[in-house]
Amino acid sequence: MGAWKNATQPAPIRGLVGRAASADVFDLHRWAPSEDTARFVDHFWSVSWDLRGREPHDSTVITFPSVHLTHEWGEDGPRHGFRLPATLVHGVVERVFRTTISERGAVVGARFRPGGFAARFNRDASALTGRVQLADEELFGGPIDLDNDISSAAAALDVAIAAYRGELDATYVALTALIDRIRDDDRLHRVDQVMQCSPWSVRTTQRVFRRYVGVPVKWVLCRYRLQQAALEIETHPSVDFADLAVRLGWYDQAHFINDFRAMLGCTPGEYAARHGG
Numbered sequence: 001m002g003a004w005k006n007a008t009q010p011a012p013i014r015g016l017v018g019r020a021a022s023a024d025v026f027d028l029h030r031w032a033p034s035e036d037t038a039r040f041v042d043h044f045w046s047v048s049w050d051l052r053g054r055e056p057h058d059s060t061v062i063t064f065p066s067v068h069l070t071h072e073w074g075e076d077g078p079r080h081g082f083r084l085p086a087t088l089v090h091g092v093v094e095r096v097f098r099t100t101i102s103e104r105g106a107v108v109g110a111r112f113r114p115g116g117f118a119a120r121f122n123r124d125a126s127a128l129t130g131r132v133q134l135a136d137e138e139l140f141g142g143p144i145d146l147d148n149d150i151s152s153a154a155a156a157l158d159v160a161i162a163a164y165r166g167e168l169d170a171t172y173v174a175l176t177a178l179i180d181r182i183r184d185d186d187r188l189h190r191v192d193q194v195m196q197c198s199p200w201s202v203r204t205t206q207r208v209f210r211r212y213v214g215v216p217v218k219w220v221l222c223r224y225r226l227q228q229a230a231l232e233i234e235t236h237p238s239v240d241f242a243d244l245a246v247r248l249g250w251y252d253q254a255h256f257i258n259d260f261r262a263m264l265g266c267t268p269g270e271y272a273a274r275h276g277g
Contacts, residue, residue, distance in 0.1 A: 011235070012231055012234035012235050012275075013028075013231075014227050014228070014231045015061055015062045015063065015064060015227050015231075016028075016059075016061055016062075017059075017060040017061065017062060017096075017230065017264075017275060018060070018234070018274065018275040019234075020234070020275075021275070022057065022059065025049060025051070025057045025101075026047050026048065026049035026057070026059075026101060027046075027047070027048050027049070028045070028046075028047055029045065029046045029150075030043045030044065030045040030046075031043060031044050031045075031154075032044075033110070033158055033161070033162075034158050034162055036162035036164070037110075037158050037161045037162040039116075039164075039168060040112055040113060040116035040117070040119060040120040040161060040164075041110045041111065041112055041113065041116060041161060042064075042066065042111045042112065042113050042116075043110075043111055044108070044109065044110050044111075044154050044157070044158070045108070045109050045110075045111060046106065046107065046108045046109070046150045046154065047101075047106065047107050048105070048106040048107075048150065049101050049104065049105060049106075050104045051101065051102055051103060051104065052075075052103055052104055056100050056101065056102035057100065057101050057102070058098065058099075058100050059098070059099055059100070059101060060096055060097070060098050060264075061093075061096060061097040061098075062096055062223070062226060062227050062230055062263065062264070063092065063093040063096065063097050063223075064111065064114070064223070064227075065092055065114045065179070065213050065214070065215055065219070065220045065223060066092065066111050066112050066113065066114055066116075066117075067089065067090065067091055067092065067112045067116070067117035067118075067125060067128060067214070068089075068090040068109050068110065068111050068112065069087070069088070069089055069090075069109060069110045069112070069117070069135065069157065069161075070087070070088050070090065070107050070108065070109035070110075071085065071086075071087045071088075071107070071108050071109075071146045071148075071153045071157070072084060072085060072086050072087075072088060072105070072106070072107045073085035073086075073105065073106060073148040074103065074104055074105020074106060075103040075104045075105060076101065076102045076103040076104070076105050079099075079105075080132040081132070082132075082134060084105075085146075085148050086134060087134065087135040087144065087146055088132055088133065088134060088135060089117075089128060089132070089133050089134075089135050089139075090128075090131075090132050091125065091127075091128025091129045091130060091131045091132070091214055092125065092128070092129050092130070092213065092214040092215050093130065094129065094130055094215065094219070095263060096263060096264060106148075106150060108150045108153045108154050108157070110157055110158075110161060113176060114175070114176070114179045114212070114213045114220070115172050115175045115176060115179070115212035115213050116172070116176075118172070118211060118212040118213075118214075119168070119169045119172035119212065120161060120164055121139055124211055125210075125211065125212055125213055125214030126210045126211065126214045126215075128214060129214040129215060140160050140163075144156070144160055171208060171212070172212060174199050174200075175208055175209075175212055175213075178194070178197060178198055178199070179213070179220065181197055182194060182220055182221055182224060183224050186247075186248070186249075188221065188249075189221075189225075189248075189249025190221075190249070191217050191218050191221060194217055194221060195217075205217060222259065225248045225249055225250075226259065226260065226263055228248060229244060229245075229248055229256070229260065229268070230260075230264070230271065232244060233268055233271055233272050233275070233276065234272075234275050234276060237272040237273075237275075237276025238272075238276075239272075241253055241256065241257070241268050241269070244256070244268075245257075256268070
């Protein structure tokens with residue numbers, strides 16, 4: 001397992017709220033999938049912790065437009081409503097993902113590329129949005145038995161996801177290129193600009209996003225901008241919020257503050273006070 005691990009003083013991580021302050025609470029690793037699995041998966045990741053004799057820790061993630069497949073175990077009782085150990089499918093989280101970790105436990109997961117889970121397993125991602133469910137036996141064509149060990153479980157997941165014998169879905173390929181542009185092109189601020197880049201009609205584009213990603217175009221566009229805003233605030237807590245709002249495409253600072261508060265329950269200024277470097 002080619003792992004990425006926290007540095008002594010970890011830098012902020014896009015999507016993970018307050019990582020610098022949680023470095024001594026849990027170990028976070030992520031690593032690249034095999035070549036065949038990389039058609040569908042962004043990266044594998046693991047989180048492990050030992051909080052015996054310590055207070056539970058609340059963790060918040062500003063989620064990506066991605067489905068996750070996880071294997072989870074530990075001594076902290078049920079997670080997400082399921083007894084441990086459990087292999088779970090996590091649909092896209094529309095607001096933020098909050099969880100509390102306690103005692104001792106671990107999770108290993110695959111973060112699928114936007115649309116990757118639907119393309120790999122021929123599932124409707126919109127049916128998973130906002131939900132966590134057990135990975136059913138039909139997902140891999142039969143039961144999958146994973147060890148409660150990060151390296152072993154990750155290797156087994158990689159092999160199982162890579163075992164795809166069909167042609168790569170052409171709609172998924174085109175969708176991936178479009179979403180990569182939404183993520184990387186800071187000139188795309190509005191849905192109509194995205195539609196101008198889309199290979200499909202407006203109606204078809206929205207239908208593709210619902211079916212493959214699980215959320216509409218506007219959500220994806222706004223989520224990447226909000227992630228970037230939070231990352232910049234953690235990295236540069238004295239950043240000018242009016243400038244940040246304009247640079248990331250909000251109509252004005254008031255709209256930026258409203259969207260930020262709706263997502264995280266606090267203003268950008270309050271966020272900077274809590275999580276600024």
